[in-house]
Amino acid sequence: MDIDTRPRPLPTHRPHHHPRTVAAAAAWSAGCAALALWWLVRPGDYVLDDGISPTPSSPLALVEPRPAAAALLVLGLLGVPLAIALGRLRAGDRARGPLLAAGGVVTIVLGVLVPDVQLLSFLGYAMALAGPPVLVVLLAVGARRSPRNLLALAAVGAAITIGVLAGEIGSPTVEMLRGIRGGLERVGPRPLVLAVMLLGGVLFGALILAAARRGAAVGPIAPDPWQRRGRVATWVAAACPLPYVLVRMTWLTPWPLGAPGGVEALDGGIRVFGLLLGLAALGGSVLTVGLISRWGEVFPRWIPGLRGRPVPVAAAVVPAGIVSAVLCAASVSLVMMSLQGSPWLVLLIPAPVWGPALGIAALAYHRRRTAGAPGPASAADPLAAR
Incomplete structure (x- = not known):
């Protein structure tokens, strides 16, 4: 039997269209215009002035x-035709440069200048409260296949027992949870509105990326330079939360760093919640390393029902993208707060570096997984990719 030895064409980049993203961005813009009009009619309902903070924490x-x-009303009205134009943009269009620049301005305004650090705080609180129970459940269910999980569960149980006997866990924890609830009631709907504004920046950012991809030359797929950049960015993003983790861990000692009011003001509930926040940041660092690790592409054996199966790309990219967007949104706010008397804050939470680095790491992971390039899983075990 003859073997066809004729050269075959290499895979090529193909333009992708995102009509749903265009529709979502246009609908968001219309909603933004309606909300801004409502604020003009009833300025008492405006929630973006950060009235709960003694010092401004965002440019807005x-x-x-x-x-x-009024500015948000204009942005919303112009956003509808801009979203449609970006969706129809093609390589060679005369208006390509101005449209991409306009989309970039909208992305920066909505994604960086309007939101503030409050979104990052709420995300950290959610991870601190939900992370430990989820981890304990996964460890307990997976202990049958991985007995090592029992050691981790024993360590968690020992820590809780010591906390209860020392009086750090119990009524102080309940009071801490009540304080969090009271804080949520005081801020009202502001975090939700900030999240909606950030969503607009994400949508227009996605439109810009899609338009730029459509403008790329169609041809053979060359080696992706993003993989080397992505690996460096992943390690940078994984290292960024470590200063915060170390500071939070000192709250368990007689020499707490950055504690408001000093050691005398740290009751059991605050200490426990500080520990949970530190562990949440540490968990984020570990999960970031998964973007360049084998277990970030194939579920570990101790996860019940999923062991050995490929990790869905969205399961890694979407959370990383959300955290990256929230960090970028908090960057300007953290810099402003650092300049207003807390110079250590931007060093403790280096969001201006952390956010973009995590975004690049997630993008490189997505490109590697969707392009079929060899990754950590196939490099470590050729059978893992099958």
Whole structure:
């Protein structure tokens, strides 16, 4: 039997269209215009002035409600045709440069200048409260296949027992949870509105990336330079939360760093919650390393029902993308707060570096998994990719 030895064409990049993203961005813009119009009619309902903070924590907090609402109204009205134009943009269009620049301005305004550090705080609180129970359940269910899980569960049980006997866990923890609930009631719907604004920046950012990809030359797929950049960015992103983790761990000692009011103000509930926040940041660091690790592509054997199966790309990219967007949104806010008397804050939470690095790491992971390039899983075990 003859073997066809004729050269075959290499895989090529193909343009991708995202009509759902265009529709979502246009709908978001219309909703933004309607909300801004409501604020102009009823300025008392405006929630982006950060009235709960003694010092401005975002550029938008420096603007009076009516001018800010008017600017958001204009942005929303212009966002509808801009989203449609970006969706139809092709390589060679004369308006390509101005449209991409306009989309970039909208992305920066909504994704960086409007939100503040409050979104990052709420994300950290959610991870601190939900992370430990989820981890314990996974360890307990997977202990049958991986007996090593029993050691981790024993360590968790010992820590809880010591905390209860020392009086750090119990009524102080309940009081701490009540304090969190009271804080949520005080801030009202502001975090939700900030999240909606950030969503607009993410949508327009996605449109810009899609338009840029459509403008790329169609041809053979060359070696992806993003993989080397992605590996470096992953290690940078994984290292960024470590200063915060170390500081939170000192709250368990007689010499707490960065504790408001000093050691006398640290009751059991605050110490426990500080520990949970530190562990949440540490968990984020570990999960970031998964973007370049084998277990980030194939579920470990101790995870029940999923062991040995490929990790869905979205299961890694979507959470990393959300955290990256929230960190980028908090960057300007953290810098402003650092300049207003807390110079250590941006060093403790280096969001201006952490956010972009995590975004690049997630992008490189997505490109590797969707392009079929050899990754950590196939490099470590050729059978793992089958």
